[in-house]
Amino acid sequence: MATELEDQVNLLEKQLKSLQGKQPKDQLSIIVFSGDLDKVLASMIIATGARAMDMEVKMFFTFWGTTMLRDKNKSPKGKDFMSKMFGFMLPKGSSKLKLSKLNMCGMGTEMLKGLMKKKNVASLEEMIATAAELGVEICICQMSMDLMGFKKEEMMDYPNLKYVGVGTYLSDAEESKIQLFI
Amino acid sequence: MATELEDQVNLLEKQLKSLQGKQPKDQLSIIVFSGDLDKVLASMIIATGARAMDMEVKMFFTFWGTTMLRDKNKSPKGKDFMSKMFGFMLPKGSSKLKLSKLNMCGMGTEMLKGLMKKKNVASLEEMIATAAELGVEICICQMSMDLMGFKKEEMMDYPNLKYVGVGTYLSDAEESKIQLFI
Amino acid sequence: MATELEDQVNLLEKQLKSLQGKQPKDQLSIIVFSGDLDKVLASMIIATGARAMDMEVKMFFTFWGTTMLRDKNKSPKGKDFMSKMFGFMLPKGSSKLKLSKLNMCGMGTEMLKGLMKKKNVASLEEMIATAAELGVEICICQMSMDLMGFKKEEMMDYPNLKYVGVGTYLSDAEESKIQLFI
Numbered sequence: 001m002a003t004e005l006e007d008q009v010n011l012l013e014k015q016l017k018s019l020q021g022k023q024p025k026d027q028l029s030i031i032v033f034s035g036d037l038d039k040v041l042a043s044m045i046i047a048t049g050a051r052a053m054d055m056e057v058k059m060f061f062t063f064w065g066t067t068m069l070r071d072k073n074k075s076p077k078g079k080d081f082m083s084k085m086f087g088f089m090l091p092k093g094s095s096k097l098k099l100s101k102l103n104m105c106g107m108g109t110e111m112l113k114g115l116m117k118k119k120n121v122a123s124l125e126e127m128i129a130t131a132a133e134l135g136v137e138i139c140i141c142q143m144s145m146d147l148m149g150f151k152k153e154e155m156m157d158y159p160n161l162k163y164v165g166v167g168t169y170l171s172d173a174e175e176s177k178i179q180l181f182i
Numbered sequence: 183m184a185t186e187l188e189d190q191v192n193l194l195e196k197q198l199k200s201l202q203g204k205q206p207k208d209q210l211s212i213i214v215f216s217g218d219l220d221k222v223l224a225s226m227i228i229a230t231g232a233r234a235m236d237m238e239v240k241m242f243f244t245f246w247g248t249t250m251l252r253d254k255n256k257s258p259k260g261k262d263f264m265s266k267m268f269g270f271m272l273p274k275g276s277s278k279l280k281l282s283k284l285n286m287c288g289m290g291t292e293m294l295k296g297l298m299k300k301k302n303v304a305s306l307e308e309m310i311a312t313a314a315e316l317g318v319e320i321c322i323c324q325m326s327m328d329l330m331g332f333k334k335e336e337m338m339d340y341p342n343l344k345y346v347g348v349g350t351y352l353s354d355a356e357e358s359k360i361q362l363f364i
Numbered sequence: 365m366a367t368e369l370e371d372q373v374n375l376l377e378k379q380l381k382s383l384q385g386k387q388p389k390d391q392l393s394i395i396v397f398s399g400d401l402d403k404v405l406a407s408m409i410i411a412t413g414a415r416a417m418d419m420e421v422k423m424f425f426t427f428w429g430t431t432m433l434r435d436k437n438k439s440p441k442g443k444d445f446m447s448k449m450f451g452f453m454l455p456k457g458s459s460k461l462k463l464s465k466l467n468m469c470g471m472g473t474e475m476l477k478g479l480m481k482k483k484n485v486a487s488l489e490e491m492i493a494t495a496a497e498l499g500v501e502i503c504i505c506q507m508s509m510d511l512m513g514f515k516k517e518e519m520m521d522y523p524n525l526k527y528v529g530v531g532t533y534l535s536d537a538e539e540s541k542i543q544l545f546i
Contacts (some may be wrong), residue, residue, distance in 0.1 A: 001531075003503075005187065005370060008373055009187060009190055009191055009194065009373055011189075011306070012373070012377055012380060013190070013194055013375055015380055015384070016197055016198060016236070016380060019380070019383065019384060020200065023201070024541070026356070031405065033402075034407055035465070038246070040214065042215055044194060045325075045348055046348060049347075049348035049349060049352055050352055052349075055352070055354055055356075063402055063406060063440075064402070082475070082478075082479060085475075086475075086479075089219060089466060090466075095313065102271060102272075106377075108271075111268075112265075113265060114264075119329060121328075121329065143409075143485065145275060145292050146483050147476070147479050147480065147483060147485065149479075166409055166410060166413035167413060170392075170410070170413055170414055170417055170419070170542070171417075173541075174541050174542060177206070177355075177356050178355045178361050178545065179354070179542050180213070180362075180363040181362065181363060181545060182215075182363050182546050186491070187369065191369060192375055198379055198383070200378060201383065202383060208538070210534075220428070221397065224395075224397055224426065224427060227507075228531055228533075231529075231530035232534055234531075235534055237534070237538075269407070270519065283399070283428055284453060284454075293446070293450075294511070296446075297450075297511050297513075298511065300446075301510050303507065303510075303511065325468060325538075335424055337508060359388070360534070360537045360538060360543050361540050362544075363543040363545060364545050
């Protein structure tokens with residue numbers, strides 16, 4: 001009788017451990033698809049806020065979102081015609097992003113930036129620096145890099161910048177308590 | 183031997199309770215970033231649908247989303263120039279929102295509203311009233327209020343409207359089974 | 365004493381089973397609200413990627429997203445004036461979708477499609493075929509069908525296409541590890 005109970009308890013222990021191992025991490029996983037200033041700002045505010053609350057944060061930049069990560073001072077060589085053209089049409093880094101609404105040829109964008117300064121809200125560039133300090137992890141979608149013809153040497157300096165595929169995103173997202181597509 | 187087993191069982195009980203306490207709530211957490219009529223409608227349909235299924239629902243309105251919550255009949259005084267200008271450029275409440283696509287100077291928006299009426303789909307205003315009755319919780323991002331120069335006295339009447347920061351959103355989202363960014 | 369312990373263990377077993385039953389499935393739930401080519405592509409890349417990793421995938425097409433599912437070769441009869449007009453204004457299937465940015469009267473869209481071909485990225489049509497093969501489940505929002513005046517006989521052939529309401533989406537999403545709104 002006693003051994004039966006022991007067996008039962010040992011099985012329970014095993015099942016409980018397995019269940020514990022499957023619990024999602026205190027982690028936030030964000031796909032930044034948009035390259036609009038307002039949406040990118042929202043993603044950085046959520047990301048740095050989550051790190052400040054001690055959550056792990058994984059950002060996955062794809063499509064238009066990758067343009068935020070370009071370095072305006074870097075000019076890679078050896079691009080083909082299409083890549084050059086795309087590179088020219090797309091914003092070169094965080095300071096060139098525009099609002100999704102009310103841009104009004106840039107006037108709305110400048111107004112918002114002015115307001116952010118006045119109201120003591122950190123600029124996008126300051127938020128990126130904070131994210132780096134706090135350890136927000138940034139991944140870039142390799143396929144988007146290929147499609148837009150971006151080269152690694154034109155992307156901004158950021159600690160542990162990674163180039164990954166959708167599989168990496170999914171593995172991270174699956175383990176996260178919160179997932180957002182922005 | 184028996185006491186060893188007892189200890190083991192008591193430990194298991196403790197671990198199980200801790201695990202139970204960490205399970206996400208039957209709760210939906212939505213960031214409404216967009217101020218487009220179509221997206222706001224989608225968020226309200228999901229929110230009221232979830233409440234009807236007895237889920238807790240927390241909506242967090244930020245950026246353009248805050249414009250849905252303005253009351254067209256309220257005109258706060260004492261705004262500075264920039265706040266007045268932003269206030270003038272942005273939609274004043276739910277009835278002024280436009281479609282993200284096919285707006286065509288408002289024609290598409292009116293067409294959709296007409297269709298919704300014809301097909302017996304509740305209007306946005308009716309959905310907001312239903313949400314209030316069902317107990318959908320609405321929070322407004324304080325930082326967006328500051329940036330857009332909105333004052334609390336110009337926002338619509340809604341039960342228990344709260345003004346919060348990103349930390350409140352993250353705490354709620356972390357405990358929710360479903361999180362969306364709209 | 366022994367029976368007390370037995371009772372305790374049996375209770376634990378019951379609670380553990382109940383907890384196991386409440387765990388989210390290895391499932392991805394995506395609302396495809398957008399009908400922009402870039403966003404729809406992103407949703408299909410994530411969906412097929414997740415199926416390749418053996419996750420269950422449920423896509424819920426609503427609003428503009430439903431336009432991707434129209435069949436360009438099907439022309440239903442007996443539509444009223446408004447439905448005909450909407451049907452005419454909205455893209456007729458996957459090959460007619462446009463980019464959300466840089467569309468430039470279709471030039472940007474064609475450029476991207478050309479690039480995708482050159483870089484050996486599957487086209488949207490190929491991705492949909494792959495999704496069907498892999499068993500990605502596609503649901504269409506019945507309310508959107510009604511509003512846009514789409515008929516079932518004009519939608520594309522896809523295995524087990526379902527027409528559902530928001531309740532079905534919420535039940536699926538609640539059970540999923542990952543939920544996205546695109």
